[in-house]
Structure formats: structure tokens, C-alpha cells
Amino acid sequence: MSAGTSASLLACFFAEKQVIRIVLLGRTGNGKSSVGNSISESKAFKSEISCESITKQCQYHVADFYDIRLEIVDTPGLFDTETTQEESIKEIASCIGASAPGPHAFVLVLNINRFTKEEEQTVDTLSQLFGDKFFSYVVILFTGKDGLIRNGKSLEDFIAKVPDYLRGLLDKCKNRCTAIDNTGTQEKQKTGVNELLTLIQTMMKENEPEYYTNEIYLKAEEMIVEHEKDKDGLGDKSNKRHNSRIGIINGDSWFKKEDIIKMIKDMYIASLPFIGRMVFQALFNKLNIF
Numbered sequence: 001m002s003a004g005t006s007a008s009l010l011a012c013f014f015a016e017k018q019v020i021r022i023v024l025l026g027r028t029g030n031g032k033s034s035v036g037n038s039i040s041e042s043k044a045f046k047s048e049i050s051c052e053s054i055t056k057q058c059q060y061h062v063a064d065f066y067d068i069r070l071e072i073v074d075t076p077g078l079f080d081t082e083t084t085q086e087e088s089i090k091e092i093a094s095c096i097g098a099s100a101p102g103p104h105a106f107v108l109v110l111n112i113n114r115f116t117k118e119e120e121q122t123v124d125t126l127s128q129l130f131g132d133k134f135f136s137y138v139v140i141l142f143t144g145k146d147g148l149i150r151n152g153k154s155l156e157d158f159i160a161k162v163p164d165y166l167r168g169l170l171d172k173c174k175n176r177c178t179a180i181d182n183t184g185t186q187e188k189q190k191t192g193v194n195e196l197l198t199l200i201q202t203m204m205k206e207n208e209p210e211y212y213t214n215e216i217y218l219k220a221e222e223m224i225v226e227h228e229k230d231k232d233g234l235g236d237k238s239n240k241r242h243n244s245r246i247g248i249i250n251g252d253s254w255f256k257k258e259d260i261i262k263m264i265k266d267m268y269i270a271s272l273p274f275i276g277r278m279v280f281q282a283l284f285n286k287l288n289i290f
């Protein structure tokens with residue numbers, strides 16, 4: 001073996017893995033944590049049947065999928081009727097820190113058996129917050145593929161008859177959607193995960209930049225880089241970043257969550273139509289939240 005060949009083999013060995021940052025979004029009970037577990041082939045995310053929300057705060061977990069490092073952020077049901085605006089905004093701040101400088105994919109987890117007005121409102125609020133380009137980074141993942149199969153239907157049959165709002169949502173996401181059975185065999189889960197990751201990788205090739213970002217994400221990244229400056233000797237870059245993300249999830253004070261919360265609120269208010277902006281501002285001033 002020539003010196004050149006061994007050098008390039010060494011370079012391959014030490015080359016950093018491709019990283020894909022994924023944020024799981026969707027209404028409580030839709031199966032976000034189950035999807036996180038299927039993707040990571042683990043039980044890292046708490047998931048159970050319940051009429052109240054199970055995941056109360058954002059969670060972060062890393063998983064290797066062949067030669068890809070998947071950095072997964074699971075979220076509670078944001079902007080659900082059960083969650084206050086204030087709680088949702090706080091969790092979005094954690095989610096932003098844990099997926100800075102921005103996720104390659106927002107995986108919108110929908111239950112194939114349920115698409116309600118509340119779901120529509122959640123999607124509308126998220127798109128107000130993240131702006132129009134949000135949809136360029138969304139992949140829709142329907143959970144409950146088992147039910148579909150039991151009824152002898154395919155995803156295509158299902159898609160052909162969805163309500164108007166969902167049709168519009170699929171159009172905005174260029175029909176990037178797939179279905180998964182999180183309760184099925186490992187093989188079935190893997191099939192769903194493979195389809196999801198293929199969609200994400202194709203989307204990444206189409207998107208410039210490859211991942212979603214905005215000024216809030218950049219602010220979060222700035223804080224993290226500053227924090228990591230003094231962490232020489234604490235492992236390689238990805239190890240340091242892993243520890244930073246864990247710190248953010250745990251509420252470490254170096255990550256100034258209040259600054260991020262303030263930016264989110266400002267952006268949210270700015271995205272509202274004039275009348276809505278006045279009402280929202282007045283309401284929150286009254287409640288002394290701002």
C-alpha cells in the first residue's frame with residue numbers, strides 16, 4: 001500500500017460522520033416519541049398511551065444510522081389546547097438550542113386516523129413562527145400505518161382522500177410524506193425509518209442552505225460556540241456539541257434561554273396581522289408575561 005493510499009484511508013477513518021439534525025413536531029399523542037425510538041432503535045424517548053401529554057419537555061438523543069449521526073430532538077405537543085402559549089415558547093427555545101444552527105428536517109408527526117382543527121392551528125402557528133421557508137424543511141410522517149394495512153389500504157389511497165387543509169399542507173411540502181408503524185416488528189420500523197431518511201436526504205440536496213436557520217437559531221449557535229471556546233480537551237467537536245446540547249436541555253445557565261424566548265416572542269408578534277398584534281401585545285402586557 002502506498003503512503004498516499006494509507007493517508008487517504010486514515011483520512012476516511014477519521015472523517016467526521018454526516019450529521020442530520022431532526023426535530024420531531026406534532027400534536028400530543030401523535031407518536032413523536034415513538035418515532036424517535038424507531039429512528040434510534042432505542043427506548044430513549046418516553047412513550048405511552050395516555051389522554052394527557054407524556055413528553056413534558058424537549059428531549060435530545062443521538063443515534064447512529066449506518067454512517068450517519070442522527071441528532072434527534074423530541075418536543076412536547078406545542079400550541080396544543082393543553083399547553084399554554086408560554087410553555088410552548090419556552091420549549092421552542094430549548095428545541096432551538098438543541099438543534100442549532102438549525103435542523104435539516106422538521107418531521108411533522110401526524111396520526112393517520114386523526115387530523116383536526118387543532119392540528120391545523122398548530123401547523124399555522126409553527127409556520128408563523130418559522131416563516132414561509134419552514135415548509136421547505138418539513139417532512140410529514142404519518143403514524144399508525146398498521147391501521148391502514150389492517151383496512152387493506154395504501155398510503156396513496158389515504159392521500160387521495162385527505163381533507164383540503166391537509167392536501168394544501170402536503171402541496172406546500174412537495175408531497176414529502178411517508179407512513180410508519182411504530183408498534184410493528186423491528187423490520188417494519190426500519191422500513192419506515194429508511195423511507196423517512198431517504199426523503200430527508202433528498203430534501204437536503206434540494207435545499208440551500210441544507211438546513212433551516214434563522215436569526216434566532218444563529219443567536220443560539222453564537223452562544224454555544226462561545227460556551228465551547230473554553231472546553232479544550234473535552235473530546236472532539238461532536239462530543240463537545242453533544243455535551244452542550246445536553247446542557248441546554250437541562251437548563252444550564254450559560255445558555256441564556258430568556259434571550260431566545262424574547263426573540264421568539266418578538267418574531268411571533270411581528271408575524272401577526274396588525275389587529276392580532278395589538279390584541280396579543282395587550283393581553284401579554286396585562287398578564288405581565290413580556
Ligand SMILES: Nc1nc2c(ncn2[C@@H]2O[C@H](COP(=O)(O)OP(=O)(O)OP(=O)(O)O)[C@@H](O)[C@H]2O)c(=O)[nH]1
Nearest residue numbers: 028029030031032033034047049053054055144182
Ligand atoms: N398503533 C399504533 N400506535 C402508535 C404508533 N405510533 C405511536 N403509537 C402509540 O401512540 C401512543 C402515543 O405515542 P407517543 O410516542 O407517546 O406520542 P407523543 O406524540 O410523543 O405524545 P406526547 O409526548 O404526549 O406529545 C402510544 O401508545 C404509542 O404506542 C403506530 O404507528 N401505530
Ligand SMILES: [Mg+2]
Nearest residue numbers: 032033054055
Ligand atoms: Mg412524546
